[in-house]
Amino acid sequence: MQNNNPIGLFDSGIGGTSIWKEIHQLLPGESTIYLADSKNAPYGQKSKDEIIALSQKNTEYLLERNAKLIVVACNTATTNAIKELRARYDVPFIGIEPAIKPAALHSNTQKIGILATKGTLSSELFNKAVETHQNTTIIEQVGHGLVQLIENGDIDSPEMSGLLQTYLTPMIQANIDYLVLGCSHYPYLIPQIRKILPAHIKIIDSGEAVARQTKNVLIEKVGLRHGDYPEIVFYTNAEPKVLNDILDNQYKVIYDDF
Structure with missing residues (x-):
């Protein structure tokens, strides 16, 4: 065809x-x-x-x-x-959609983090996906301000580093072993995120x-x-x-x- x-x-x-x-x-x-x-x-x-x-x-x-x-x-x-x-x-x-399924299936700690927008995390489709993985603790974080900084070309700015540190530290403390990027803007932040996350935490996008x-x-x-x-x-x-x-x-x- x-x-x-x-x-x-x-x-x-x-x-x-x-x-x-x-x-x-x-x-x-x-x-x-x-x-x-x-x-x-x-x-x-x-x-x-x-x-x-x-x-x-x-x-x-x-x-x-x-x-x-x-x-x-x-x-x-x-x-x-x-x-x-x-x-x-x-x-x-x-x-x-956020790649919750592969993260949940492969997680050894049964704890995964998801960084996404408010609109995604509050949606019916996302919450249905979460319900199918009740044996996994999913730590949700709204990425307030991240999209706007990317749209402004401020990917490597101190403000971006500060926001990511604030958002990711509680996930690290909670012992996640997968971080799901739930916004198509966020893969551009992977170099920044890698500097913050311990090496064993895997990053997944869609x-x-x-x-x-x-x-x-x-x-x-x-x-x-x-x-x-x-x-x-x-x-x-x-x-x-x-x-x-x-x-x-x-x-x-x-x-x-x-």
């Missing part, structure tokens, strides 16, 4: 590029359109209705550009809006699993792209510099006030 239309991705900002990188690495021949809704970041502090409305707006923007499949590259949007998106639009959606699922759905339902020279485009409704920096200035970044 062949389908040369692009894969669409959206996030509340630049964080979902961590998911895009995994998909592009696994499927380098696919065209992609990435939507960074940085003007409205962070989604984690918004109401469920606001998150659904923004997710619908982003979906329609991508569908207007012929997206054949949409990756909701945002934990908060997935956990709050993907059910409504699937009911409303006739296109496959791939969501991103990027690789989302890429594999995207490939499976393309093969089974949508169709892969055939041909050379895939088109890779990034749209943002905020200052393009931070997005360009994250992408090492290698790709086309277009400003659009959507």
